[in-house]
Amino acid sequence: MNTKKLFLTRPLSDVEVIIERKNVKKIRLKVCPNSVIKLSAPLGVPDAYIDDFLTSNTPWIEKSLHYFKETEATEFETSIFSGASTRILGRQVRIIVNEAKKRIIEQKEDYIYIQSPVAGDQQALLKQFERWWLSRSKSYFLAVIDRLYPIIAKHGINKPNLQVRKMKTLWGSCSRKHNKINLNYYLYKAAPPCIDYVVLHELAHFLYPKHNKDFYDFLTVHMPDWQERKRILDHEVVKGLGYYARVHPCLK
Structure with missing residues (x-):
């Protein structure tokens, strides 16, 4: 180094x-x-x-x-308390925490209601919130994949499986060998058009592994404004994650 x-x-x-x-x-x-x-x-x-x-x-x-x-960058959720806010699908939502017998999280319009028997235990609340976020984001991403998959299905590509995980420098990645798409846990913060772009980007790689002219021509045909969606991700949504990242295909 x-x-x-x-x-x-x-x-x-x-x-x-x-x-x-x-x-x-x-x-x-x-x-x-x-x-x-x-x-x-x-x-x-x-x-x-x-x-x-x-x-x-x-x-x-x-x-x-x-x-x-x-x-001022919005940080990762490091604590959960009433009045805190986060972003879901491009919209700011406020968190309300209440003491209750059962652990329940519900989103109603611009509010997330968290009920817990240990409302004062930050570690327990964070785990509860992360489990809920993972479930909600995965359900949403699967629906997007179902909607966009027909674009590549006609080329004989099997529908890929999905894994959602926390990633520091990528919105998504894919493995043609294992027929799998990985999407960033924090991508659920982005607006729906931006999520559509990331999913289509990864689906396109099952046809075109490299970022070459054919790959970008395919994106442009099926999503003419993909560059603007990418710009929003790179220069607006990413501030909530605390970094900028740029990937460049390199010489072998």
């Missing part, structure tokens, strides 16, 4: 980028709210290629740093 100096325009200060070489296939560049910038790269990529990549992405890095300075 080493670092490279990156010279930015004023009023931003020059920064150091942490470079880490890993057994990965792509270059991944991440800008964090505390101004830490990290780049992971495949083991065989030349230093000159990394330098060019950083130079070409400097405007994006500056835009991300400015964004974090101008906005």
Whole structure:
């Protein structure tokens, strides 16, 4: 692991980028709210290629740093209490916690009502909330997959299985070998059109494994505004997760 100096325009200060070489296939560049910038790269990529990549992405890095300075990121749910808020399907919802004999969570319009016999136990409330979130998000994502799957079904592709899990730098991924789509637990915060984009993106990979012209042409045919949906995810929704991430197909 080493670092490279990156010279930015004023009023931003020059920064150091942490470079880490890993057994990965792509270059991944991440800008964090505390101004830490990290780049992971495949083991065989030349230093000159990394330098060019950083130079070409400097405007994006500056835009991300400015964004974090101008906005206050909404953190992960680290505590559950009455009056707290979160975002579900692009809408802010308020949490109400009540003492009760049974553990029940219900969403009614812009409120989430949490009932628990241990309403003062943060660890128990967080576990209860996470179980509910996982169940609700998975049900929603499955419905989206069912709706969009016919787009690739006509090409003889079997409907993929779904796994929902917490991921730090990806909205989704897929495995053609195991016929599975992975979706980010936190994607449930995004507006429905953005979730549709991520699902279609992953479904498209069962036809086109690489991010090549055929892949993007397929996306454009079936979702002409996919770039705007991606922009919203990258520059609005992601602030609730506390980082920006950029993935770049790399030289083999």
